[in-house]
Amino acid sequence: MNRVVSPRRWTLPVLWGGLVTIALASGWHYRQAVQSAASAAANYQQCQALAARIHSLRDRPTQATLVARTSGEWAGPIEAAAREAGLAPAQILRIEPQAPRRLADTDYEEQTAVVELEAATIPQVIRFLHAVTSPAQQLGARSLRLATPQRAATAESAELWTAEVTLNSFVFAPKMPTPNR
């Protein structure tokens, strides 16, 4: 014979279960809300600090570029600097860009280009260097070699020099994490 269970027998347990469930759910909801607000507050503080840092960094001169220069992009600033230094285009004997290379274990790559100037006076070389390494060009003179064209130069030609300048620029290229295999 089937046992008949009165619905009233289950009323109280169901009511209490519902109440306790509501209380537990409210507690969980409250905890989530508190944690979420705390996380938002921490994020907001960090965002404020990051924004201030961004403003500060934007005011600083850049030392690197995001993309590497193409070979054509080297010629422009070099020729402009040469013009500014009073050098004729023919006095630029060669521009020899090198392939970018990673600087050890850093997030930077260095690009270099060797520029050879012919029959330039020291003031011209100095003006050239000043112009080509101005902040706008984002270039540096990594090395300089000045030589007289011939050791047995005459007194009149001694002021003319062959200048070999190695220009460099940095590319900020963060390393991509290597995927695990």
Place this chain on the structure above:
Amino acid sequence: MAIVWWQPDGEYAIAYAGEAGPVIERVEVARDAGSEQVAEAIVAWLRVHDCAQEPVLLALPSTACLVGRLPLERPAAGRDRTRLAFALEEQLPLAAEESAMGFSVGGRQALGVATASAGIEPFIAALLAQGLVVAAVVPTALLGLQHRLAQDMPVPADGCHGLLCQTDHGLEWFVMAAGKPIDWRHFPASDDATGLIRELEFRQLSDPPLVTVQAWGLPDKVLDDIGARTGLAIQPASPLDAASWALGVAAAGLELLRGRLEPWVDLRTGALAPADRWSPVRPQLRVLAAAAAILLLVTSAALAWRAQQWQRERDRLIDAQAAVFAEVFPQQSLPVGVRSRLESEVAKLAGLTGQTAELPSHPPTLALLGELLAALPTELRLRIWELRFDEGRLYLDGEVRTHGDAEAVASALRARGFVLEPPRTEQLPSEGVAMRITGAVQAAHVAGDGGRRR
């Protein structure tokens, strides 16, 4: 709360707590009335006195109780109620299943009290059907004795002590040990004290012996007669009449219902045990449950309300983050992760501006050239064939007139901060001296580029 005197012969009385103490009133019920009619009459009376919602105590007459003496091997054995029930069952003409049993344990003796459930169970069931809560079923005599001992004369805890009480229903004889009754006999009211005397004589032969015997409500002549026949020195206690005995029973019962007194024997067990053991405190439990439910609801509501406040605060902070982002990137749409986007921007700008330790620094070539040219001595005749700055090193090839001039050039450069090795010189075939000066660029030159790293 109220005390109901149950009498199989139809004499029902009820006691309740009056302003000046317990009040006892008789309930008129027909002698041939069934349990249901009696219960209805009692509940009606209780409703009139506003006691129907409170638990009641059922007081049993001594004639409805059967007793047995139960010697114990050790006092702790008194806690084993099952074993005591079996021992008592052997002494009674009742099966344990047909009776309700209670025990009072005093030292190595226990008093077992039982009542036949068949007589009283229908009455209790009728009371329950009327909505009453029967909290306890206690022998009237034990209630009265408990009250008298608490009021008049506490019995010493050591040794056995006899007590005689004359009530309007007869004579009650108790033996007390360790403050609890360990023997109880009821003698119906009559002029013949033979039964009592025989019991006392039997008691005299039992172990442990009585230390004292006291009597309430018995005339001195009767006491003298009993003393002469038994050899016991019975001490008369304070006078006791039937009315004050009944009031004592009512007072003890009310104290018991209030929870201030623990009954020696409660027969609301076994066959008379309540189906719902919480029924005596059911109203309080309902109040407690309601309070707990309200507490849960209020707590839940409060938590939900506070959670909503925290969510509003979170939304406000998220809006503030969006405002910060819009200030930094006015032209960009809001990304999903504002903070990570800003972190990425900081990392990018730090990299571009060289605000990391990774960006290498090179000596400022232009400044070095200026330093070198300014350092060359003007009073010497000097020809430079080659000048080279590379990787922080200086190389200078040239021609001077004498070996000493080469050292003078090197000294002048050192004075400007170049760290040079001794110059190498070589006499040229024609005239003059070839020189080579090499060295390092001093650290000051490296840092003297206005912070630029190239």
